[in-house]
Amino acid sequence: MAPIRIAIVGLGKIARDQHLPALGRSADYDLVAIASRNAAADEIPSFATLDELLGSGIALDAVSLCTPPQGRHAIARAAIAAGLHVMLEKPPGASVSEVLDLADAAAAKGVSLFASWHTRAAPAIEPARSLLAGRTIESVSIVWREDVRRWHPGQDWIWEPAGMGVFDPGINALSAATRILPRALFLEAAELSFPENRAAPIAAQLRLSDAARTPISADFDWRETGPQSWDIHVATKEGPVLLSKGGAALAVDGETVIDGGEIEVEYPNLYAHFADLVRGGRSDVDLAPLRLVADAFMLGRRRSVESFSE
Amino acid sequence: MAPIRIAIVGLGKIARDQHLPALGRSADYDLVAIASRNAAADEIPSFATLDELLGSGIALDAVSLCTPPQGRHAIARAAIAAGLHVMLEKPPGASVSEVLDLADAAAAKGVSLFASWHTRAAPAIEPARSLLAGRTIESVSIVWREDVRRWHPGQDWIWEPAGMGVFDPGINALSAATRILPRALFLEAAELSFPENRAAPIAAQLRLSDAARTPISADFDWRETGPQSWDIHVATKEGPVLLSKGGAALAVDGETVIDGGEIEVEYPNLYAHFADLVRGGRSDVDLAPLRLVADAFMLGRRRSVESFSE
Numbered sequence: 001m002a003p004i005r006i007a008i009v010g011l012g013k014i015a016r017d018q019h020l021p022a023l024g025r026s027a028d029y030d031l032v033a034i035a036s037r038n039a040a041a042d043e044i045p046s047f048a049t050l051d052e053l054l055g056s057g058i059a060l061d062a063v064s065l066c067t068p069p070q071g072r073h074a075i076a077r078a079a080i081a082a083g084l085h086v087m088l089e090k091p092p093g094a095s096v097s098e099v100l101d102l103a104d105a106a107a108a109k110g111v112s113l114f115a116s117w118h119t120r121a122a123p124a125i126e127p128a129r130s131l132l133a134g135r136t137i138e139s140v141s142i143v144w145r146e147d148v149r150r151w152h153p154g155q156d157w158i159w160e161p162a163g164m165g166v167f168d169p170g171i172n173a174l175s176a177a178t179r180i181l182p183r184a185l186f187l188e189a190a191e192l193s194f195p196e197n198r199a200a201p202i203a204a205q206l207r208l209s210d211a212a213r214t215p216i217s218a219d220f221d222w223r224e225t226g227p228q229s230w231d232i233h234v235a236t237k238e239g240p241v242l243l244s245k246g247g248a249a250l251a252v253d254g255e256t257v258i259d260g261g262e263i264e265v266e267y268p269n270l271y272a273h274f275a276d277l278v279r280g281g282r283s284d285v286d287l288a289p290l291r292l293v294a295d296a297f298m299l300g301r302r303r304s305v306e307s308f309s310e
Numbered sequence: 311m312a313p314i315r316i317a318i319v320g321l322g323k324i325a326r327d328q329h330l331p332a333l334g335r336s337a338d339y340d341l342v343a344i345a346s347r348n349a350a351a352d353e354i355p356s357f358a359t360l361d362e363l364l365g366s367g368i369a370l371d372a373v374s375l376c377t378p379p380q381g382r383h384a385i386a387r388a389a390i391a392a393g394l395h396v397m398l399e400k401p402p403g404a405s406v407s408e409v410l411d412l413a414d415a416a417a418a419k420g421v422s423l424f425a426s427w428h429t430r431a432a433p434a435i436e437p438a439r440s441l442l443a444g445r446t447i448e449s450v451s452i453v454w455r456e457d458v459r460r461w462h463p464g465q466d467w468i469w470e471p472a473g474m475g476v477f478d479p480g481i482n483a484l485s486a487a488t489r490i491l492p493r494a495l496f497l498e499a500a501e502l503s504f505p506e507n508r509a510a511p512i513a514a515q516l517r518l519s520d521a522a523r524t525p526i527s528a529d530f531d532w533r534e535t536g537p538q539s540w541d542i543h544v545a546t547k548e549g550p551v552l553l554s555k556g557g558a559a560l561a562v563d564g565e566t567v568i569d570g571g572e573i574e575v576e577y578p579n580l581y582a583h584f585a586d587l588v589r590g591g592r593s594d595v596d597l598a599p600l601r602l603v604a605d606a607f608m609l610g611r612r613r614s615v616e617s618f619s620e
Contacts, residue, residue: 096605096608097601098497100496101521104494162609186408187405291407298406
């Protein structure tokens with residue numbers, strides 16, 4: 001099968017850390033160009049904008065958008081209009097409604113759209129989903145606490161409104177929870193903590209539930225300088241299930257059954273799935289995680305907390 | 311056809327002003343009970359809660375929920391579980407995800423769910439929709455400015471987070487715009503003005519668009535003590551179209567073609583539609599207006615404005 005000719009748009013931290021290595025190891029793709037305002041890749045034709053790339057005459061089948069969510073919609077629209085398949089880094093956009101517009105546009109144009117959620121591609125996610133489908137869930141506690149200074153140095157866009165603040169990692173937790181739990185989640189209450197000098201929250205506490213009235217809590221915090229947590233604790237009638245390390249590890253009834261994380265599998269898995277979508281003429285746009293974040297902003301009570309500076 | 315035996319839950323201002331008169335004039339319904347914490351209706355069996363009503367043995371087919379959106383989900387869930395058809399006042403819930411849960415539950419139980427938008431039932435809405443389907447739209451300006459002290463006296467719940475503040479009327483504008491305009495709307499930017507002492511906005515400016523890149527603005531303000539505006543101005547290539555009086559009036563190319571508003575038709579129309587849904591075994595749950603509000607809270611920049619007291 002001919003490789004998919006792909007370009008990366010937005011050569012920032014996530015593109016360099018994850019997308020370039022994943023594409024470099026994949027036989028499904030030829031990385032033929034980069035479009036990025038402030039960066040270029042060695043030995044790959046690079047352009048400042050997608051428009052310049054489209055005007056260059058380089059033959060292209062798909063683009064992977066790694067720019068911040070603010071402004072992503074216009075780029076994705078231009079790519080779809082040019083007949084390209086589109087993969088979106090998470091979060092897929094700055095609003096739920098703009099991503100629905102992209103899904104409509106992709107369907108009308110007959111191209112594939114993939115709203116990717118990298119945490120869902122972690123090694124313990126599908127095993128956790130299968131296991132939990134056969135258990136009686138009593139409660140769920142999501143604990144996602146990390147040090148923003150360590151993981152997001154200099155990323156000013158995450159503090160802008162559409163950057164979502166602590167929901168930037170928190171939406172990873174929600175993407176995992178909405179995948180491993182057997183029923184759709186809905187939001188009941190939220191409290192969001194905004195630093196006095198910032199337009200986005202540094203911490204959030206959510207109360208969620210599902211059709212079985214399962215109590216589900218989420219604790220997102222960017223001020224954790226101690227041990228970092230990316231954990232989902234599921235209390236089941238049959239015993240505890242712990243998804244940890246952001247979906248790389250799984251412990252069942254107290255015993256570790258998966259302990260991944262040595263080898264990076266998330267982005268290779270995402271690109272393999274995107275290749276399947278492109279070759280099968282399908283799209284994959286699940287907006288449940290983004291919808292829950294929008295609900296948290298609408299429904300959440302806000303409190304003001306200490307100013308934040310890097 | 312036997313009338314639908316219906317109960318009203320939440321006998322507040324909107325129920326007394328609109329629901330009781332509409333049901334009183336309809337041959338489709340028998341109003342058989344009221345459930346309301348602080349109020350009762352003359353000559354109709356009244357209960358403090360839906361649970362008490364359900365336990366009373368009164369035969370019932372449907373409920374119309376007029377309680378504030380906070381707490382509506384639990385009541386709707388109980389009604390659906392009891393096999394009742396459910397009509398929801400706007401907004402249909404405190405979060406998009408909780409209304410999706412209700413839609414799933416209603417489908418599973420085989421009952422009808424109607425997320426009503428009363429402004430969509432105003433007399434000029436369908437004529438405006440038909441007219442605009444045949445015109446080339448250049449831009450849209452939504453202006454919804456009213457005096458909160460005049461229209462919402464003592465309604466403390468609207469200042470709570472899920473009360474949505476100025477989006478309580480604003481969502482009416484969005485329900486009209488998403489109905490009369492030919493393409494789905496998405497949100498691009500928002501600014502929300504919060505009184506220093508309140509948890510909900512008193513004003514909001516939105517920038518929206520659609521698949522044709524139509525510029526669409528919305529100006530929601532609760533501080534308007536002069537002439538009140540509930541208008542949607544649509545500039546079309548063929549001439550101006552103005553929907554005004556909250557959907558009761560329509561002017562085309564400068565000439566008034568509909569000037570309703572004398573006779574109350576919104577709630578009679580809503581109840582007629584609900585009767586059709588119940589008898590046809592269908593649901594009608596369009597969450598586009600609520601999704602746009604959630605997007606505005608997620609994406610919107612907040613600014614602090616003067617404290618508000620009644």
